[in-house]
Amino acid sequence: MPNEIVSVEPLGPQTKSFVVRAPRVAARAQPGQFVVVRLHARGERIPLTLADWSAEDGTITLVVQEVGKTTLEMGASVDEGSELADVVGPLGEPSEILSEGTVVCVAGGVGIAPVYPIARALKEAGTHVIGIAGARSEDLLFWVDRLEEACHSLVITTDDGSAGRKALVTEPLAEILAARKIARVWAIGPAVMMKFCAQACAKAGVPITVSLNPIMVDGTGMCGACRAEVGGRVRFACVDGPEFAGDQVNWDLLIARLAAYREEERCALERYRRMVREAAA
Amino acid sequence: MIRPEQVPMREQDPRSRVHNFDEVPLGYSEMEAREEAARCLKCKTAPCVAGCPVQVDIPGFISQVEQGDFRAAAATIKRTNNLPAVCGRVCPQETQCQGVCTLGRKFEPCGIGRLERFVADWEMEHGARTHEPPPATGSRVAVVGAGPAGLTCAADLRMLGHEVTVLEALHEPGGVLMYGIPEFRLPKEVVNHEVEGLRRMGVAFEMNVVVGKSITVDELLSEGYGAVFVGSGAGLPRFLGIPGETLIGVYSANEFLTRVNLMRAWRFPEYDTPVKVGRQVAVVGGGNVAMDAARTALRLGAEKVTVLYRRTRQEMPARVEETHHAEEEGVDMQYLVNPVRLEGRDGILSDVVCLRMELGPPDDSGRRRPVPIEDSEFSLAVDTLIVAVGNQPHPLVPRTTRGLEVTKWGTVQADEQGATSRPEIFAAGDIVTGAATVISAMGAAKQAAVAIDAYVGKQ
Numbered sequence: 055m056p057n058e059i060v061s062v063e064p065l066g067p068q069t070k071s072f073v074v075r076a077p078r079v080a081a082r083a084q085p086g087q088f089v090v091v092r093l094h095a096r097g098e099r100i101p102l103t104l105a106d107w108s109a110e111d112g113t114i115t116l117v118v119q120e121v122g123k124t125t126l127e128m129g130a131s132v133d134e135g136s137e138l139a140d141v142v143g144p145l146g147e148p149s150e151i152l153s154e155g156t157v158v159c160v161a162g163g164v165g166i167a168p169v170y171p172i173a174r175a176l177k178e179a180g181t182h183v184i185g186i187a188g189a190r191s192e193d194l195l196f197w198v199d200r201l202e203e204a205c206h207s208l209v210i211t212t213d214d215g216s217a218g219r220k221a222l223v224t225e226p227l228a229e230i231l232a233a234r235k236i237a238r239v240w241a242i243g244p245a246v247m248m249k250f251c252a253q254a255c256a257k258a259g260v261p262i263t264v265s266l267n268p269i270m271v272d273g274t275g276m277c278g279a280c281r282a283e284v285g286g287r288v289r290f291a292c293v294d295g296p297e298f299a300g301d302q303v304n305w306d307l308l309i310a311r312l313a314a315y316r317e318e319e320r321c322a323l324e325r326y327r328r329m330v331r332e333a334a335a
Numbered sequence: 336m337i338r339p340e341q342v343p344m345r346e347q348d349p350r351s352r353v354h355n356f357d358e359v360p361l362g363y364s365e366m367e368a369r370e371e372a373a374r375c376l377k378c379k380t381a382p383c384v385a386g387c388p389v390q391v392d393i394p395g396f397i398s399q400v401e402q403g404d405f406r407a408a409a410a411t412i413k414r415t416n417n418l419p420a421v422c423g424r425v426c427p428q429e430t431q432c433q434g435v436c437t438l439g440r441k442f443e444p445c446g447i448g449r450l451e452r453f454v455a456d457w458e459m460e461h462g463a464r465t466h467e468p469p470p471a472t473g474s475r476v477a478v479v480g481a482g483p484a485g486l487t488c489a490a491d492l493r494m495l496g497h498e499v500t501v502l503e504a505l506h507e508p509g510g511v512l513m514y515g516i517p518e519f520r521l522p523k524e525v526v527n528h529e530v531e532g533l534r535r536m537g538v539a540f541e542m543n544v545v546v547g548k549s550i551t552v553d554e555l556l557s558e559g560y561g562a563v564f565v566g567s568g569a570g571l572p573r574f575l576g577i578p579g580e581t582l583i584g585v586y587s588a589n590e591f592l593t594r595v596n597l598m599r600a601w602r603f604p605e606y607d608t609p610v611k612v613g614r615q616v617a618v619v620g621g622g623n624v625a626m627d628a629a630r631t632a633l634r635l636g637a638e639k640v641t642v643l644y645r646r647t648r649q650e651m652p653a654r655v656e657e658t659h660h661a662e663e664e665g666v667d668m669q670y671l672v673n674p675v676r677l678e679g680r681d682g683i684l685s686d687v688v689c690l691r692m693e694l695g696p697p698d699d700s701g702r703r704r705p706v707p708i709e710d711s712e713f714s715l716a717v718d719t720l721i722v723a724v725g726n727q728p729h730p731l732v733p734r735t736t737r738g739l740e741v742t743k744w745g746t747v748q749a750d751e752q753g754a755t756s757r758p759e760i761f762a763a764g765d766i767v768t769g770a771a772t773v774i775s776a777m778g779a780a781k782q783a784a785v786a787i788d789a790y791v792g793k794q
């Protein structure tokens with residue numbers, strides 16, 4: 055069965071991983087790429103990064119954080135053995151994998167998932183990989199064991215100090231940038247986090263790659279919903295990216311555009327919650 | 336005595352139809368159709384047939400309508416046109432079949448499109464006969480893209496006994512028919528019905544396959560397909576390239592229409608995808624796409640919709656019927672204006688600043704080139720702006736296919752038979768011509784099907 059859910063695993067209070075049968079995607083997946091998923095015939099198309107895959111088993115792994123109607127519904131109703139209506143991919147340009155020097159991979163929150171295959175590929179290709187993974191608190195961290203394996207060293211931070219260092223990811227990042235020669239930084243997480251990482255890198259004169267997450271519709275370059283401004287030029291994140299040079303990104307624009315549908319998102323979420331309550335009653 | 340005017344087609348009243356997405360023209364009854372058919376002179380020379388890109392036997396099917404043999408009429412049309420329910424609704428008849436109709440010299444031309452639609456709808460209602468494909472030839476052909484070009488090529492190849500698989504990037508087949516042209520002009524049920532017919536003939540469909548990403552054309556060829564037909568269309572939106580285009584409230588027509596049509600945002604929140612339309616909407620452009628966007632915006636509750644077009648009504652490329660319907664519905668047409676800048680507050684669109692234009696000498700396209708009038712700047716308060724100034728071919732398939740040559744416009748280089756720079760790859764439709772029409776894409780795809788049949792036969 056295509057798009058069949060092979061397994062579901064909770065990774066935290068609002069995060070789950072899904073292993074999905076998608077042989078075509080698995081056969082071609084590369085770090086940095088994503089898929090577009092639709093849960094059912096009335097569903098929205100949402101982009102999700104390929105967090106892992108196995109060409110042999112024909113499966114891909116998605117890690118989803120519940121932030122609104124679709125992701126909540128996915129967490130609540132997509133079980134082992136069920137099927138997603140659509141899975142399209144792999145989309146976007148793959149990460150450029152360096153083969154020498156030292157790199158830093160910074161992951162914020164659910165950003166751990168997309169960073170993991172990139173770090174793993176960088177290590178396999180011969181770079182020295184320093185990982186930094188941050189979250190608000192310990193319960194929001196996941197895949198620490200995987201990251202430890204994918205990186206030569208790993209720094210954990212939490213906002214409240216419940217695990218690792220009590221700091222934002224930018225603190226250890228700035229220290230590392232000051233202490234040694236870094237060929238490139240990858241930073242994936244909330245837009246604000248990526249913005250501050252980009253500032254730290256600009257100060258140290260180190261190139262930084264970020265993965266942009268604007269609202270998308272098709273994910274194949276035919277609508278322009280995902281427009282971002284990079285280096286003063288308008289780019290389509292789904293086909294020109296999602297990875298871009300972080301120091302070139304117009305972050306305020308990205309952040310503003312992410313809020314474009316806030317009212318509609320709230321309306322959809324409230325309606326969904328009401329329907330769940332009514333179904334339970 | 337010939338009736339000078341076409342038998343009118345009942346339509347939804349403009350005042351009520353702007354509040355729904357139901358189809359605007361309601362179609363002919365059997366009586367009305369036969370009456371209109373009687374107007375046709377059944378000309379021996381039949382100039383109308385030459386005006387149709389797929390040479391529908393127009394006098395032939397119209398005679399059958401006149402006699403009341405609608406099933407036979409359907410068969411006549413379908414000999415050369417697989418999608419009559421679509422073409423009857425969306426062909427620019429005034430520049431094609433009806434544009435050269437003999438009747439049109441003195442009176443209104445014969446309502447060929449309306450009759451075609453009637454026949455197709457009649458057949459849909461009364462059950463179409465499924466055609467049994469001939470014995471299998473053993474050849475397999477892959478078709479990239481399920482738009483009018485891909486669907487036509489697939490149907491013709493299947494009827495020649497080949498095994499056909501259509502690979503489509505989106506989650507529903509139909510191409511522009513599904514994601515671009517709105518429900519009130521082409522009900523999605525009509526498109527689904529046509530696709531269902533293809534499935535019954537044994538054409539296989541695989542959705543959610545982005546050729547060039549999920550698999551390449553070369554890989555398809557090595558998977559055992561004897562030939563590949565590329566009908567990937569012209570789906571890349573063009574923006575204006577003016578300041579402010581990333582403001583919230585600015586849509587490409589593709590995004591706006593895809594949200595509404597493919598994703599059914601007009602039924603949000605019952606369907607999950609939202610679309611935002613403010614009170615004051617401006618649409619930039621003058622083609623069918625602009626008319627579709629403007630009329631859609633009205634139906635989504637906009638108070639005022641203004642179309643900004645840089646030439647005059649005469650040069651407008653939209654079908655006459657679309658412009659007429661848009662005007663009836665209250666769309667405000669502003670001619671000879673061109674946006675130069677978009678302004679906003681807190682990242683949200685607030686105004687479009689335009690220049691007034693006048694027509695200068697003709698340009699390459701033969702149309703008079705609009706030139707800006709000095710000091711004519713003015714601004715219009717808008718909360719939504721939809722850019723409908725054309726689409727370009729998507730570079731994905733050519734870029735990922737070894738040795739597939741493209742023109743300087745990015746279209747795939749192909750001859751009239753659809754032959755490309757690679758002998759085993761054929762192409763037709765908007766990917767070859769740039770944005771054109773449904774029927775021209777179908778006409779070219781038919782030729783390509785003949786060429787593919789000959790090619791795989793030799794293998």
Ligand SMILES: Cc1cc2nc3c(=O)[nH]c(=O)nc-3n(C[C@H](O)[C@H](O)[C@H](O)COP(=O)(O)OP(=O)(O)OC[C@H]3O[C@@H](n4cnc5c(N)ncnc54)[C@H](O)[C@@H]3O)c2cc1C
Nearest residue numbers: 100101102103118119122123124125267268269270312319
């Ligand atoms: C290339 C890419 C890769 C992504 N990878 C992952 C991933 O691996 N795991 C994960 O949990 N999330 C990922 N996201 C974000 C994910 O797509 C959104 O969280 C999801 O679409 C939200 O849908 P919703 O209906 O649950 O929430 P909504 O209520 O629609 O939105 C909640 C918030 O999510 C953002 N959002 C809404 N729609 C989209 C959209 N179509 N695309 C992006 N952001 C949106 C908005 O900022 C909004 O405020 C990725 C986004 C992109 C662009």
Ligand SMILES: Cc1cc2nc3c(=O)[nH]c(=O)nc-3n(C[C@H](O)[C@H](O)[C@H](O)COP(=O)(O)OP(=O)(O)OC[C@H]3O[C@@H](n4cnc5c(N)ncnc54)[C@H](O)[C@@H]3O)c2cc1C
Nearest residue numbers: 480482483484504510511515546568623764765771772773
């Ligand atoms: C809003 C709008 C209104 C229009 N109105 C009219 C009208 O009234 N009358 C008229 O005659 N014409 C009209 N047109 C033009 C007409 O629709 C097109 O000329 C026609 O659809 C072209 O057909 P096609 O098959 O070449 O391409 P398309 O219809 O564009 O189909 C191409 C298909 O290929 C798919 N595809 C693209 N890339 C890939 C890939 N890499 N892998 C797999 N699949 C892929 C696309 O998703 C799409 O489904 C209109 C166009 C638009 C946008």
Ligand code: SF4
Nearest residue numbers: 387391422426431432
């Ligand atoms: S297919 Fe189009 S052009 Fe040809 S007869 Fe029908 S309406 Fe006219």
Ligand code: SF4
Nearest residue numbers: 375376378383436437
């Ligand atoms: S040209 Fe007009 S009148 Fe003559 S056969 Fe064609 S449709 Fe009929």
Ligand code: FES
Nearest residue numbers: 273275277278292
């Ligand atoms: S999501 Fe449509 S172009 Fe990127």
